[in-house]
Amino acid sequence: MTRIEEDAPVVAMDARDWADIRERQALVYPGGVGRSSGYLGRPAPTLVRGKGYYVWDAEGSQKVDLSNNFTTLVHGHAHREVTAAAVRALENGACFGLPNSDEVRHAEVLLERVPWCDYVRYTSTGTEATMTAVRMARAISGRDKILGLSPSYHGMGDALLSMIGMTAGVPRGVSDDVLLVAPDDRHALVEAFAQHGDTIAAVVLDLMPMSAGGRPLSPAFVASVASLAQQHGALLVVDEVISFRLAVQGFANAVYGLLPDLLVTGKAIGGGLPIGAILGRRDVMGILDSSKPRSIFHGGTFTGNPVTMSAGYAAMKLFQVDEVGRLNALGERLRNGLSKTGEPFGWTANGYGSVVRLEPRSQEPDERLRQLFWIAFEEGVALAPSGTLCVSTPMDDTVIDSLVERMSRCFHRLGSSPESTDGLGE
Numbered sequence: 409m410t411r412i413e414e415d416a417p418v419v420a421m422d423a424r425d426w427a428d429i430r431e432r433q434a435l436v437y438p439g440g441v442g443r444s445s446g447y448l449g450r451p452a453p454t455l456v457r458g459k460g461y462y463v464w465d466a467e468g469s470q471k472v473d474l475s476n477n478f479t480t481l482v483h484g485h486a487h488r489e490v491t492a493a494a495v496r497a498l499e500n501g502a503c504f505g506l507p508n509s510d511e512v513r514h515a516e517v518l519l520e521r522v523p524w525c526d527y528v529r530y531t532s533t534g535t536e537a538t539m540t541a542v543r544m545a546r547a548i549s550g551r552d553k554i555l556g557l558s559p560s561y562h563g564m565g566d567a568l569l570s571m572i573g574m575t576a577g578v579p580r581g582v583s584d585d586v587l588l589v590a591p592d593d594r595h596a597l598v599e600a601f602a603q604h605g606d607t608i609a610a611v612v613l614d615l616m617p618m619s620a621g622g623r624p625l626s627p628a629f630v631a632s633v634a635s636l637a638q639q640h641g642a643l644l645v646v647d648e649v650i651s652f653r654l655a656v657q658g659f660a661n662a663v664y665g666l667l668p669d670l671l672v673t674g675k676a677i678g679g680g681l682p683i684g685a686i687l688g689r690r691d692v693m694g695i696l697d698s699s700k701p702r703s704i705f706h707g708g709t710f711t712g713n714p715v716t717m718s719a720g721y722a723a724m725k726l727f728q729v730d731e732v733g734r735l736n737a738l739g740e741r742l743r744n745g746l747s748k749t750g751e752p753f754g755w756t757a758n759g760y761g762s763v764v765r766l767e768p769r770s771q772e773p774d775e776r777l778r779q780l781f782w783i784a785f786e787e788g789v790a791l792a793p794s795g796t797l798c799v800s801t802p803m804d805d806t807v808i809d810s811l812v813e814r815m816s817r818c819f820h821r822l823g824s825s826p827e828s829t830d831g832l833g834e
C-alpha cells in the first residue's frame with residue numbers, strides 16, 4: 409500500500425495537557441459531546457492538530473481527514489496562504505463595530521461568482537443565513553408557510569429543524585407552517601402547491617440533501633419546483649451551504665441552470681472560520697435595507713469579521729475553475745472506489761464532485777455509520793459521523809487510491825449489515 413504519511417510534519421505534543429482528554433469531554437458536555445452532529449456513541453477522539461489532509465488525535469495518531477469539518481475545508485488544514493491571511497487580519501484587530509475592508513473585498517469576489525446576484529449579507533453560520541432567508545421571504549411575501557424536502561438539514565432554526573424531523577422544543581405553530589415533500593416526489597409537490605400555494609412564502613431547497621442520502625435531485629423535479637414557486641409567488645431559496653464548493657458559481661446554477669431568488673451559502677467560503685452568506689437580486693435583498701420602511705433586522709456581532717473574511721478571500725482566490733474541476737474529479741475517483749468496494753457489503757457512495765455521501769443499507773443506518781467511523785479511525789481515516797465526506801485540494805490520485813484501499817479494509821472488517829440479505833461480507 410502507498411505510504412501517504414511521507415513528508416507529514418511531526419506533532420509536538422504536550423502529553424500532560426492531553427491526558428485523559430477524551431474522558432474529560434464527558435465531564436464538560438451533556439452526552440459527552442460538544443455538538444449533536446459529532447455524536448459517536450462513546451467518547452469521540454479529540455483532535456489536536458491538522459495540516460493538509462492530515463489530522464492528529466491526542467494520542468499522537470495520524471489520520472487522513474475525509475470530514476474536513478463537515479465539508480468546510482476545501483484546502484485542508486492550516487493551508488499556508490489561508491492561515492497567513494487570517495493571522496494578518498488578526499494582527500490588525502480581530503473585529504470592529506464598523507465595516508472593514510476585508511468584508512468588502514470578500515463580497516466583491518463572492519458576487520463576481522454569481523452574476524445574477526446584486527448583493528450579499530454575511531452571517532456567522534449557515535444556520536443564521538437560512539433562518540434569515542426564510543424571514544426575508546416571509547416579510548416580502550406577507551405569507552407564513554415554507555415548503556421543503558423531508559429529510560433535509562438547513563441548520564438549527566426552529567422552522568428549518570422541522571425539515572429533518574427534529575421538532576422537540578419547536579413550537580407547534582412553527583412546525584405547522586412547514587410543508588414537507590420527499591425528494592423527487594413531484595406528485596406531493598404539485599399537491600402541496602394546489603392546497604397551499606397562496607400561503608407559501610418560500611421553497612427552501614438543498615439540491616443534494618445529505619440527510620436524504622446525498623443524491624442530487626432530478627432536474628425534472630427541480631424544474632417543477634422552480635416553475636410552481638414562480639407561478640404561486642413563492643420565493644425560491646436554494647441552500648448551498650455545502651454544495652457551493654461544487655462549482656465556482658455554485659451547484660444550482662452550474663448544474664441545474666437555476667437563478668434562485670435567494671442563494672444561501674457558508675462553510676467553504678470562510679476558509680475554515682465561521683461564516684454564512686445570503687445572496688440575491690436587488691429587489692429581494694432590498695428587504696434588508698435599513699433606509700427602507702418595513703425592512704427586517706439583520707445583525708450579528710461577528711458578522712463579516714476581518715479574520716474570517718480575510719481567510720475566506722484567500723481560500724476563494726485559490727479555488728478557481730481549474731482547481732474546482734480537479735477537486736471534483738478527485739471526489740469522483742473516491743466515490744467510484746468506495747462504490748466498488750463498499751457495494752458488496754451494503755454501502756452506497758452517493759454525492760457529486762468533491763462531496764461523497766456514504767449510505768449503509770441497514771435498518772439502523774446511524775449505528776452502522778458509527779461502527780464504520782470507529783473501524784475507519786483505527787485504519788487511519790477520520791470520517792464524519794454522518795457519512796458526509798469530502799476531499800481537499802492537498803490530495804491527489806495517490807492519496808485517493810490509498811484511501812479507497814483503507815476503506816475497503818474497513819468494509820471487509822465490518823462485514824455485511826445483519827439486516828442486509830444481499831451482502832457478501834464476513
Ligand SMILES: Cc1ncc(COP(=O)(O)O)c(C=O)c1O
Pocket residue numbers: 478532533534535536538561562563564614647648649650674675683684
Ligand atoms: C445544507 C446545510 N445548510 C445549513 C447548514 C447550517 O450551517 P451551520 O452549521 O454553519 O450553521 C448546514 C450545516 O451542516 C448544511 O449542511
